[in-house]
Amino acid sequence: xxxxxxxxxxxxxxxxxxxxxxxxxxxxxxxxxxxxxxxxxxxxxxxxxxxxxxxxxxxxxxxxxxxxxxxxxxxxxxxxxxxxxxxxxxxxxxxxxxxxxxxxxxxxxxxxxxxxxxxxxxxxxxxxxxxxxxxxxxxxxxxxxxxxxxxxxxxxxxxxxxxxxxxxxxxxxxxxxxxx
Amino acid sequence: xxxxxxxxxxxxxxxxxxxxxxxxxxxxxxxxxxxxxxxxxxxxxxxxxxxxxxxxxxxxxxxxxxxxxxxxxxxxxxxxxxxxxxxxxxxxxxxxxxxxxxxxxxxxxxxxxxxxxxxxxxxxxxxxxxxxxxxxxxxxxxxxxxxxxxxxxxxxxxxxxxxxxxxxxxxxxxxxxxxx
DNA sequence: TGGGTCATGTAACCTGTTACATGATTAG
DNA sequence: CTAATCATGTAACAGGTTACATGACCCA
Numbered sequence: 001x002x003x004x005x006x007x008x009x010x011x012x013x014x015x016x017x018x019x020x021x022x023x024x025x026x027x028x029x030x031x032x033x034x035x036x037x038x039x040x041x042x043x044x045x046x047x048x049x050x051x052x053x054x055x056x057x058x059x060x061x062x063x064x065x066x067x068x069x070x071x072x073x074x075x076x077x078x079x080x081x082x083x084x085x086x087x088x089x090x091x092x093x094x095x096x097x098x099x100x101x102x103x104x105x106x107x108x109x110x111x112x113x114x115x116x117x118x119x120x121x122x123x124x125x126x127x128x129x130x131x132x133x134x135x136x137x138x139x140x141x142x143x144x145x146x147x148x149x150x151x152x153x154x155x156x157x158x159x160x161x162x163x164x165x166x167x168x169x170x171x172x173x174x175x176x177x178x179x180x
Numbered sequence: 181x182x183x184x185x186x187x188x189x190x191x192x193x194x195x196x197x198x199x200x201x202x203x204x205x206x207x208x209x210x211x212x213x214x215x216x217x218x219x220x221x222x223x224x225x226x227x228x229x230x231x232x233x234x235x236x237x238x239x240x241x242x243x244x245x246x247x248x249x250x251x252x253x254x255x256x257x258x259x260x261x262x263x264x265x266x267x268x269x270x271x272x273x274x275x276x277x278x279x280x281x282x283x284x285x286x287x288x289x290x291x292x293x294x295x296x297x298x299x300x301x302x303x304x305x306x307x308x309x310x311x312x313x314x315x316x317x318x319x320x321x322x323x324x325x326x327x328x329x330x331x332x333x334x335x336x337x338x339x340x341x342x343x344x345x346x347x348x349x350x351x352x353x354x355x356x357x358x359x360x
Numbered sequence: 361t362g363g364g365t366c367a368t369g370t371a372a373c374c375t376g377t378t379a380c381a382t383g384a385t386t387a388g
Numbered sequence: 389c390t391a392a393t394c395a396t397g398t399a400a401c402a403g404g405t406t407a408c409a410t411g412a413c414c415c416a
Contacts, residue, residue: 063384064382067396083287084288092300127272199367
Protein backbone atom coordinates (compact mmCIF):
# COMPACT_ATOMS: atom_id res chain seq x y z
CA UNK A 1 0.00 0.00 0.00
CA UNK A 2 2.61 2.52 -0.98
CA UNK A 3 0.51 5.07 -2.81
CA UNK A 4 -1.52 6.10 0.22
CA UNK A 5 1.69 6.42 2.19
CA UNK A 6 3.38 8.39 -0.52
CA UNK A 7 0.49 10.84 -0.46
CA UNK A 8 0.66 11.03 3.32
CA UNK A 9 4.34 11.79 2.99
CA UNK A 10 3.67 14.59 0.53
CA UNK A 11 0.97 15.99 2.80
CA UNK A 12 3.50 16.34 5.60
CA UNK A 13 5.21 18.91 3.40
CA UNK A 14 2.11 21.01 2.89
CA UNK A 15 -1.66 20.95 2.61
CA UNK A 16 -2.72 20.31 -0.94
CA UNK A 17 -5.62 19.66 -3.25
CA UNK A 18 -5.78 16.52 -5.36
CA UNK A 19 -4.52 18.52 -8.26
CA UNK A 20 -1.59 19.92 -6.28
CA UNK A 21 -0.70 16.45 -5.09
CA UNK A 22 -0.79 15.18 -8.59
CA UNK A 23 1.75 17.84 -9.63
CA UNK A 24 3.88 17.34 -6.54
CA UNK A 25 3.87 13.63 -7.20
CA UNK A 26 5.11 14.21 -10.74
CA UNK A 27 8.00 16.28 -9.56
CA UNK A 28 9.13 14.03 -6.78
CA UNK A 29 7.90 10.47 -6.65
CA UNK A 30 7.17 9.75 -10.27
CA UNK A 31 10.67 8.43 -10.94
CA UNK A 32 9.91 5.36 -8.97
CA UNK A 33 6.12 5.29 -8.87
CA UNK A 34 3.46 5.89 -11.48
CA UNK A 35 0.11 7.13 -10.30
CA UNK A 36 -2.53 8.88 -12.26
CA UNK A 37 -4.67 11.70 -11.10
CA UNK A 38 -7.93 9.87 -10.63
CA UNK A 39 -6.22 7.32 -8.47
CA UNK A 40 -4.98 10.11 -6.25
CA UNK A 41 -8.48 11.53 -5.84
CA UNK A 42 -9.85 8.15 -4.89
CA UNK A 43 -7.11 7.46 -2.40
CA UNK A 44 -7.73 10.83 -0.80
CA UNK A 45 -11.42 9.95 -0.41
CA UNK A 46 -10.53 6.64 1.19
CA UNK A 47 -8.00 8.19 3.48
CA UNK A 48 -10.52 10.75 4.63
CA UNK A 49 -12.94 7.91 5.50
CA UNK A 50 -10.20 6.19 7.47
CA UNK A 51 -9.31 9.45 9.14
CA UNK A 52 -5.74 9.83 7.91
CA UNK A 53 -6.54 13.15 6.23
CA UNK A 54 -9.17 15.89 6.52
CA UNK A 55 -10.34 18.18 3.78
CA UNK A 56 -11.99 21.54 3.56
CA UNK A 57 -13.69 23.08 0.60
CA UNK A 58 -12.12 26.22 -0.78
CA UNK A 59 -14.28 28.42 -3.00
CA UNK A 60 -12.58 29.99 -5.99
CA UNK A 61 -14.02 32.24 -8.66
CA UNK A 62 -11.53 32.09 -11.50
CA UNK A 63 -11.24 28.30 -11.22
CA UNK A 64 -13.40 25.42 -10.05
CA UNK A 65 -13.71 25.13 -6.29
CA UNK A 66 -11.21 22.85 -4.71
CA UNK A 67 -10.87 20.57 -1.75
CA UNK A 68 -7.69 20.98 0.24
CA UNK A 69 -6.37 18.07 2.24
CA UNK A 70 -4.24 18.01 5.36
CA UNK A 71 -2.77 15.09 7.25
CA UNK A 72 -4.23 14.22 10.67
CA UNK A 73 -2.49 12.92 13.78
CA UNK A 74 -3.66 9.42 12.83
CA UNK A 75 -2.28 9.90 9.36
CA UNK A 76 1.07 10.88 10.77
CA UNK A 77 1.11 7.90 13.07
CA UNK A 78 0.29 5.59 10.21
CA UNK A 79 3.06 7.06 8.08
CA UNK A 80 5.58 6.48 10.87
CA UNK A 81 4.28 2.98 11.52
CA UNK A 82 4.69 2.12 7.85
CA UNK A 83 8.18 3.57 7.73
CA UNK A 84 9.25 1.59 10.76
CA UNK A 85 7.77 -1.74 9.81
CA UNK A 86 10.59 -4.01 8.73
CA UNK A 87 8.56 -6.13 6.33
CA UNK A 88 10.42 -6.31 3.06
CA UNK A 89 8.49 -9.14 1.39
CA UNK A 90 6.12 -6.84 -0.38
CA UNK A 91 8.99 -4.72 -1.63
CA UNK A 92 9.93 -7.27 -4.22
CA UNK A 93 6.94 -7.28 -6.48
CA UNK A 94 8.22 -7.94 -9.93
CA UNK A 95 6.34 -7.24 -13.11
CA UNK A 96 8.44 -6.70 -16.18
CA UNK A 97 6.52 -6.45 -19.47
CA UNK A 98 9.74 -6.17 -21.46
CA UNK A 99 10.99 -9.53 -20.28
CA UNK A 100 7.57 -11.08 -20.77
CA UNK A 101 7.62 -10.09 -24.39
CA UNK A 102 11.22 -11.01 -24.91
CA UNK A 103 10.67 -14.39 -23.32
CA UNK A 104 8.24 -15.42 -26.03
CA UNK A 105 9.98 -13.68 -28.92
CA UNK A 106 11.03 -17.01 -30.37
CA UNK A 107 7.60 -17.04 -32.01
CA UNK A 108 8.42 -14.09 -34.27
CA UNK A 109 11.37 -13.01 -36.38
CA UNK A 110 14.49 -11.80 -34.62
CA UNK A 111 14.02 -8.29 -36.00
CA UNK A 112 10.97 -7.75 -33.84
CA UNK A 113 12.93 -8.56 -30.72
CA UNK A 114 15.69 -6.19 -31.78
CA UNK A 115 13.20 -3.44 -32.49
CA UNK A 116 11.57 -3.99 -29.11
CA UNK A 117 14.89 -3.64 -27.35
CA UNK A 118 15.80 -0.54 -29.31
CA UNK A 119 12.50 1.17 -28.55
CA UNK A 120 12.83 0.44 -24.92
CA UNK A 121 16.43 1.63 -24.96
CA UNK A 122 15.30 5.02 -26.20
CA UNK A 123 12.84 5.28 -23.34
CA UNK A 124 15.54 4.42 -20.82
CA UNK A 125 17.90 7.00 -22.26
CA UNK A 126 15.26 9.68 -22.02
CA UNK A 127 14.15 8.77 -18.52
CA UNK A 128 17.75 8.74 -17.37
CA UNK A 129 18.35 12.17 -18.85
CA UNK A 130 15.30 13.60 -17.14
CA UNK A 131 16.35 12.31 -13.78
CA UNK A 132 19.92 13.48 -13.95
CA UNK A 133 18.76 16.86 -15.19
CA UNK A 134 16.47 17.13 -12.21
CA UNK A 135 19.27 16.17 -9.84
CA UNK A 136 21.62 18.68 -11.45
CA UNK A 137 19.00 21.37 -10.94
CA UNK A 138 19.17 20.84 -7.20
CA UNK A 139 22.90 21.33 -6.80
CA UNK A 140 25.06 20.15 -3.94
CA UNK A 141 23.55 18.54 -0.93
CA UNK A 142 24.67 18.58 2.63
CA UNK A 143 24.01 15.47 4.57
CA UNK A 144 24.28 14.88 8.28
CA UNK A 145 23.58 11.90 10.47
CA UNK A 146 20.38 13.65 11.47
CA UNK A 147 19.35 14.36 7.90
CA UNK A 148 20.49 11.81 5.35
CA UNK A 149 19.58 12.77 1.79
CA UNK A 150 17.26 9.89 1.11
CA UNK A 151 15.85 11.43 -2.03
CA UNK A 152 19.37 11.39 -3.41
CA UNK A 153 19.76 7.68 -2.79
CA UNK A 154 16.53 7.06 -4.61
CA UNK A 155 17.58 9.05 -7.65
CA UNK A 156 20.98 7.36 -7.65
CA UNK A 157 19.19 4.04 -7.71
CA UNK A 158 17.07 5.08 -10.64
CA UNK A 159 19.94 6.46 -12.68
CA UNK A 160 22.04 3.41 -12.14
CA UNK A 161 19.18 1.14 -12.95
CA UNK A 162 18.74 2.82 -16.29
CA UNK A 163 22.47 2.51 -16.92
CA UNK A 164 22.27 -1.16 -16.13
CA UNK A 165 19.32 -1.65 -18.43
CA UNK A 166 20.93 0.21 -21.30
CA UNK A 167 24.07 -1.86 -20.96
CA UNK A 168 22.12 -5.09 -20.90
CA UNK A 169 20.08 -4.04 -23.92
CA UNK A 170 23.21 -3.22 -25.92
CA UNK A 171 24.78 -6.53 -25.08
CA UNK A 172 21.62 -8.41 -25.84
CA UNK A 173 21.18 -6.74 -29.21
CA UNK A 174 24.82 -7.47 -30.06
CA UNK A 175 24.32 -11.06 -29.04
CA UNK A 176 21.20 -11.39 -31.15
CA UNK A 177 22.87 -9.83 -34.13
CA UNK A 178 25.89 -12.07 -33.92
CA UNK A 179 23.84 -15.26 -34.10
CA UNK A 180 24.32 -17.31 -37.22
CA UNK B 181 -1.82 -6.56 -20.74
CA UNK B 182 1.05 -8.94 -20.31
CA UNK B 183 -0.50 -11.58 -18.11
CA UNK B 184 -3.03 -12.72 -20.69
CA UNK B 185 -0.26 -12.90 -23.24
CA UNK B 186 2.01 -14.77 -20.91
CA UNK B 187 -0.70 -17.35 -20.42
CA UNK B 188 -1.26 -17.57 -24.17
CA UNK B 189 2.46 -18.15 -24.56
CA UNK B 190 2.41 -20.96 -22.03
CA UNK B 191 -0.60 -22.49 -23.74
CA UNK B 192 1.34 -22.76 -26.99
CA UNK B 193 3.58 -25.24 -25.16
CA UNK B 194 0.73 -27.49 -24.06
CA UNK B 195 -2.91 -27.58 -23.06
CA UNK B 196 -3.28 -26.97 -19.36
CA UNK B 197 -5.69 -26.44 -16.53
CA UNK B 198 -5.61 -23.30 -14.42
CA UNK B 199 -3.72 -25.21 -11.83
CA UNK B 200 -1.16 -26.48 -14.33
CA UNK B 201 -0.67 -22.99 -15.67
CA UNK B 202 -0.15 -21.69 -12.22
CA UNK B 203 2.67 -24.22 -11.70
CA UNK B 204 4.14 -23.63 -15.13
CA UNK B 205 4.07 -19.94 -14.46
CA UNK B 206 5.99 -20.42 -11.25
CA UNK B 207 8.70 -22.36 -12.98
CA UNK B 208 9.16 -20.10 -15.93
CA UNK B 209 7.75 -16.58 -15.79
CA UNK B 210 7.68 -15.88 -12.09
CA UNK B 211 11.17 -14.40 -12.10
CA UNK B 212 9.91 -11.37 -13.89
CA UNK B 213 6.17 -11.46 -13.26
CA UNK B 214 4.10 -12.18 -10.18
CA UNK B 215 0.64 -13.60 -10.71
CA UNK B 216 -1.47 -15.44 -8.28
CA UNK B 217 -3.67 -18.40 -8.99
CA UNK B 218 -7.04 -16.72 -8.81
CA UNK B 219 -5.91 -14.12 -11.25
CA UNK B 220 -4.99 -16.85 -13.69
CA UNK B 221 -8.42 -18.43 -13.41
CA UNK B 222 -10.11 -15.15 -14.05
CA UNK B 223 -7.95 -14.33 -17.03
CA UNK B 224 -8.70 -17.73 -18.50
CA UNK B 225 -12.44 -17.03 -18.17
CA UNK B 226 -12.02 -13.69 -19.88
CA UNK B 227 -9.91 -15.14 -22.65
CA UNK B 228 -12.48 -17.82 -23.28
CA UNK B 229 -15.15 -15.12 -23.66
CA UNK B 230 -12.95 -13.29 -26.12
CA UNK B 231 -12.22 -16.52 -27.96
CA UNK B 232 -8.48 -16.73 -27.44
CA UNK B 233 -8.78 -20.07 -25.65
CA UNK B 234 -11.28 -22.92 -25.42
CA UNK B 235 -11.77 -25.25 -22.53
CA UNK B 236 -13.18 -28.70 -21.99
CA UNK B 237 -14.20 -30.30 -18.75
CA UNK B 238 -12.21 -33.35 -17.74
CA UNK B 239 -13.81 -35.65 -15.17
CA UNK B 240 -11.47 -37.09 -12.56
CA UNK B 241 -12.27 -39.37 -9.67
CA UNK B 242 -9.28 -39.09 -7.35
CA UNK B 243 -9.27 -35.29 -7.66
CA UNK B 244 -11.77 -32.55 -8.39
CA UNK B 245 -12.79 -32.30 -12.01
CA UNK B 246 -10.77 -29.89 -14.02
CA UNK B 247 -11.10 -27.61 -16.99
CA UNK B 248 -8.36 -27.90 -19.58
CA UNK B 249 -7.60 -24.92 -21.78
CA UNK B 250 -6.13 -24.80 -25.24
CA UNK B 251 -5.18 -21.82 -27.38
CA UNK B 252 -7.31 -21.04 -30.45
CA UNK B 253 -6.27 -19.68 -33.82
CA UNK B 254 -7.42 -16.24 -32.67
CA UNK B 255 -5.37 -16.64 -29.53
CA UNK B 256 -2.30 -17.45 -31.55
CA UNK B 257 -2.85 -14.49 -33.83
CA UNK B 258 -3.22 -12.21 -30.84
CA UNK B 259 -0.01 -13.52 -29.30
CA UNK B 260 1.89 -12.84 -32.52
CA UNK B 261 0.32 -9.41 -32.91
CA UNK B 262 1.37 -8.51 -29.39
CA UNK B 263 4.89 -9.77 -29.95
CA UNK B 264 5.26 -7.76 -33.13
CA UNK B 265 3.82 -4.49 -31.89
CA UNK B 266 6.68 -2.07 -31.37
CA UNK B 267 5.04 -0.06 -28.60
CA UNK B 268 7.50 0.25 -25.75
CA UNK B 269 5.77 2.98 -23.72
CA UNK B 270 3.88 0.57 -21.57
CA UNK B 271 7.04 -1.39 -20.88
CA UNK B 272 8.31 1.19 -18.51
CA UNK B 273 5.81 1.12 -15.71
CA UNK B 274 7.69 1.84 -12.55
CA UNK B 275 6.47 1.10 -9.05
CA UNK B 276 9.15 0.64 -6.46
CA UNK B 277 7.92 0.30 -2.88
CA UNK B 278 11.48 0.19 -1.54
CA UNK B 279 12.31 3.60 -2.91
CA UNK B 280 8.97 4.97 -1.76
CA UNK B 281 9.75 3.99 1.78
CA UNK B 282 13.35 5.11 1.59
CA UNK B 283 12.33 8.45 0.17
CA UNK B 284 10.41 9.35 3.30
CA UNK B 285 12.76 7.72 5.78
CA UNK B 286 13.90 11.10 7.00
CA UNK B 287 10.87 10.98 9.28
CA UNK B 288 12.23 8.09 11.34
CA UNK B 289 15.59 7.14 12.83
CA UNK B 290 18.37 6.09 10.50
CA UNK B 291 18.36 2.57 11.93
CA UNK B 292 14.98 1.88 10.40
CA UNK B 293 16.26 2.75 6.96
CA UNK B 294 19.28 0.54 7.46
CA UNK B 295 17.10 -2.34 8.63
CA UNK B 296 14.84 -1.87 5.63
CA UNK B 297 17.78 -2.07 3.25
CA UNK B 298 19.20 -5.11 5.00
CA UNK B 299 15.91 -6.98 4.87
CA UNK B 300 15.51 -6.25 1.23
CA UNK B 301 19.09 -7.26 0.59
CA UNK B 302 18.39 -10.71 2.01
CA UNK B 303 15.47 -11.09 -0.34
CA UNK B 304 17.59 -10.11 -3.32
CA UNK B 305 20.30 -12.57 -2.37
CA UNK B 306 17.80 -15.37 -2.12
CA UNK B 307 16.01 -14.54 -5.34
CA UNK B 308 19.33 -14.33 -7.16
CA UNK B 309 20.37 -17.72 -5.83
CA UNK B 310 17.11 -19.30 -6.93
CA UNK B 311 17.45 -17.98 -10.43
CA UNK B 312 21.04 -18.97 -10.95
CA UNK B 313 20.30 -22.38 -9.52
CA UNK B 314 17.51 -22.79 -12.00
CA UNK B 315 19.75 -21.71 -14.87
CA UNK B 316 22.49 -24.09 -13.75
CA UNK B 317 19.96 -26.92 -13.78
CA UNK B 318 19.40 -26.41 -17.47
CA UNK B 319 23.00 -26.68 -18.58
CA UNK B 320 24.52 -25.44 -21.79
CA UNK B 321 22.39 -23.90 -24.45
CA UNK B 322 22.81 -23.89 -28.17
CA UNK B 323 21.62 -20.83 -29.93
CA UNK B 324 21.17 -20.24 -33.62
CA UNK B 325 19.90 -17.31 -35.61
CA UNK B 326 16.68 -19.25 -35.99
CA UNK B 327 16.38 -19.98 -32.29
CA UNK B 328 17.86 -17.37 -29.99
CA UNK B 329 17.69 -18.37 -26.32
CA UNK B 330 15.39 -15.58 -25.20
CA UNK B 331 14.68 -17.18 -21.86
CA UNK B 332 18.39 -16.96 -21.17
CA UNK B 333 18.48 -13.24 -21.85
CA UNK B 334 15.61 -12.79 -19.43
CA UNK B 335 17.33 -14.71 -16.66
CA UNK B 336 20.57 -12.83 -17.30
CA UNK B 337 18.67 -9.62 -16.87
CA UNK B 338 17.19 -10.75 -13.60
CA UNK B 339 20.46 -11.97 -12.15
CA UNK B 340 22.26 -8.82 -13.06
CA UNK B 341 19.48 -6.69 -11.72
CA UNK B 342 19.78 -8.38 -8.36
CA UNK B 343 23.54 -7.86 -8.44
CA UNK B 344 23.01 -4.21 -9.18
CA UNK B 345 20.52 -3.87 -6.34
CA UNK B 346 22.75 -5.64 -3.84
CA UNK B 347 25.65 -3.42 -4.76
CA UNK B 348 23.56 -0.29 -4.43
CA UNK B 349 22.19 -1.43 -1.08
CA UNK B 350 25.68 -2.07 0.27
CA UNK B 351 26.89 1.30 -0.85
CA UNK B 352 23.85 3.04 0.52
CA UNK B 353 24.15 1.35 3.91
CA UNK B 354 27.83 2.28 4.03
CA UNK B 355 26.97 5.83 3.17
CA UNK B 356 24.29 6.02 5.82
CA UNK B 357 26.58 4.56 8.43
CA UNK B 358 29.39 6.95 7.65
CA UNK B 359 27.25 10.04 8.24
CA UNK B 360 28.23 12.13 11.21
C1' DT C 361 -5.33 -39.46 13.64
C1' DG C 362 -4.59 -34.85 12.83
C1' DG C 363 -2.17 -31.30 10.25
C1' DG C 364 0.06 -30.26 5.87
C1' DT C 365 -0.06 -30.26 0.92
C1' DC C 366 -2.10 -31.45 -3.55
C1' DA C 367 -5.54 -30.27 -6.82
C1' DT C 368 -9.21 -27.64 -8.05
C1' DG C 369 -11.47 -23.49 -8.06
C1' DT C 370 -15.04 -19.08 -6.39
C1' DA C 371 -16.13 -14.57 -4.13
C1' DA C 372 -15.21 -10.18 -2.42
C1' DC C 373 -12.47 -6.48 -2.16
C1' DC C 374 -8.78 -3.17 -3.31
C1' DT C 375 -5.85 -0.81 -6.74
C1' DG C 376 -4.89 0.99 -11.38
C1' DT C 377 -6.53 2.71 -16.04
C1' DT C 378 -9.44 5.06 -19.39
C1' DA C 379 -12.80 8.06 -20.58
C1' DC C 380 -15.40 11.91 -19.74
C1' DA C 381 -17.06 16.79 -17.94
C1' DT C 382 -16.59 21.94 -17.29
C1' DG C 383 -15.27 26.61 -17.60
C1' DA C 384 -11.17 29.89 -17.79
C1' DT C 385 -6.81 31.23 -19.85
C1' DT C 386 -3.04 31.24 -23.03
C1' DA C 387 -0.57 30.42 -27.46
C1' DG C 388 -0.35 30.54 -32.35
C1' DC D 389 -10.65 32.80 -33.22
C1' DT D 390 -9.62 28.21 -32.34
C1' DA D 391 -7.06 24.71 -30.19
C1' DA D 392 -4.36 23.46 -26.35
C1' DT D 393 -3.64 23.59 -21.48
C1' DC D 394 -4.85 24.67 -16.72
C1' DA D 395 -7.50 23.46 -12.84
C1' DT D 396 -10.73 20.76 -10.92
C1' DG D 397 -12.72 16.44 -10.48
C1' DT D 398 -16.35 11.81 -11.39
C1' DA D 399 -17.68 7.23 -13.31
C1' DA D 400 -16.94 2.83 -15.13
C1' DC D 401 -14.17 -0.84 -16.02
C1' DA D 402 -9.93 -3.83 -15.84
C1' DG D 403 -6.47 -6.01 -13.23
C1' DG D 404 -4.39 -7.64 -8.73
C1' DT D 405 -4.89 -9.47 -3.79
C1' DT D 406 -6.91 -11.97 0.10
C1' DA D 407 -9.84 -15.14 1.94
C1' DC D 408 -12.33 -19.12 1.65
C1' DA D 409 -14.16 -23.99 0.09
C1' DT D 410 -13.68 -29.11 -0.76
C1' DG D 411 -12.14 -33.73 -0.68
C1' DA D 412 -8.17 -36.85 -1.31
C1' DC D 413 -3.50 -38.28 -0.02
C1' DC D 414 0.78 -38.39 2.77
C1' DC D 415 3.74 -37.95 6.84
C1' DA D 416 4.77 -38.16 11.76
